[in-house]
Amino acid sequence: MSAKWTDPILLPIPESFESQRLIIRAPQWDDGIKVNEAIRESIEELRPWMPWAQQVPTAEESEVVSRQGRVHFLERSDMMLYLLHKTTGRFIGSSGLHRIDWQARKFEIGYWIRTSSSGQGYMTEAVDRITNFAINVLQANRIEIRCDSRNAKSARVAERLGFAKEALLRSEKQGVDGSLRDTLVFAKVRGAEF
Numbered sequence: 001m002s003a004k005w006t007d008p009i010l011l012p013i014p015e016s017f018e019s020q021r022l023i024i025r026a027p028q029w030d031d032g033i034k035v036n037e038a039i040r041e042s043i044e045e046l047r048p049w050m051p052w053a054q055q056v057p058t059a060e061e062s063e064v065v066s067r068q069g070r071v072h073f074l075e076r077s078d079m080m081l082y083l084l085h086k087t088t089g090r091f092i093g094s095s096g097l098h099r100i101d102w103q104a105r106k107f108e109i110g111y112w113i114r115t116s117s118s119g120q121g122y123m124t125e126a127v128d129r130i131t132n133f134a135i136n137v138l139q140a141n142r143i144e145i146r147c148d149s150r151n152a153k154s155a156r157v158a159e160r161l162g163f164a165k166e167a168l169l170r171s172e173k174q175g176v177d178g179s180l181r182d183t184l185v186f187a188k189v190r191g192a193e194f
C-alpha cells in the first residue's frame with residue numbers, strides 16, 4: 001500500500017448534490033416504496049437489460065436494496081445514487097458509481113430510468129453531473145460506461161456525453177436471456193476526455 005493511500009471510508013464525500021433539474025443523492029431509509037413504484041411501472045423496459053428486474057420485487061425487497069445501497073455508500077464500497085425531481089420530489093430513476101477501484105480511482109456508471117420520465121434528457125443530465133462529481137470530488141482517473149451492444153438507448157447516453165467508445169468485447173458475458181452478449185465499453189479518462 002502506498003504512503004498516499006487513504007482508506008476511502010475517511011474521505012469526506014457529500015451524500016447529495018444537484019443538477020439543473022435533479023437532486024442526486026445516496027439512498028435513505030424508507031426510499032424503497034417509491035423505488036418499487038418506479039420499478040413496477042417500468043418492468044417491461046428494465047427486464048431485457050437488468051438481471052435484477054426479471055420479476056417485480058416486493059416493496060420490502062426494494063427497501064432492502066435501498067438500505068444495502070446506503071450502507072455500501074457509507075462504506076465507500078459502491079455508490080448508488082437516486083435521482084429525484086428538484087421541484088416535485090418525484091423519484092426519476094437510479095444511477096451510481098460501481099465497481100470502484102479506489103487506488104486507480106476508477107468508477108463505472110450504471111443507470112435506469114422510470115418509463116414515464118424517459119425521453120426528456122434526465123438520465124443524460126444525471127450521468128453528466130455524476131461524471132463531473134467523480135472527476136472533481138472523487139478525483140476520478142477513469143469513468144466507464146458498459147452496456148449490451150444491443151442496448152441502443154444506453155449507448156446513446158454515453159455517446160451524447162462524449163464518452164469515447166473504447167471496445168466491443170465479444171461474447172463477454174451472459175445476457176439476461178441466457179445468450180452470450182457483446183459488451184460496449186465507453187470511457188472518459190483524465191488527460192484525454194477531461
Ligand SMILES: CC(C)(COP(=O)(O)OP(=O)(O)OC[C@H]1O[C@@H](n2cnc3c(N)ncnc32)[C@H](O)[C@@H]1OP(=O)(O)O)[C@@H](O)C(=O)NCCC(=O)NCCS
Nearest residue numbers: 045046049111112113118119120121122123124147153154
Ligand atoms: C438507458 C436509459 C436510462 C435511457 O433513458 P432515456 O430516457 O433515453 O435517456 P435520457 O433521460 O437521457 O433522455 C434522452 C432522450 O430524451 C431526448 N431528450 C429530450 N430532451 C432532452 C434534453 N434536454 N437533453 C438530452 N436529451 C433530451 C433525447 O433526444 C433522447 O432521446 P433519443 O435517444 O430518442 O434521441 C433507459 O432506456 C433505461 O432505463 N433502460 C432500461 C435500463 C437500462 O438499459 N439501463 C442501462 C444498462 S447499461
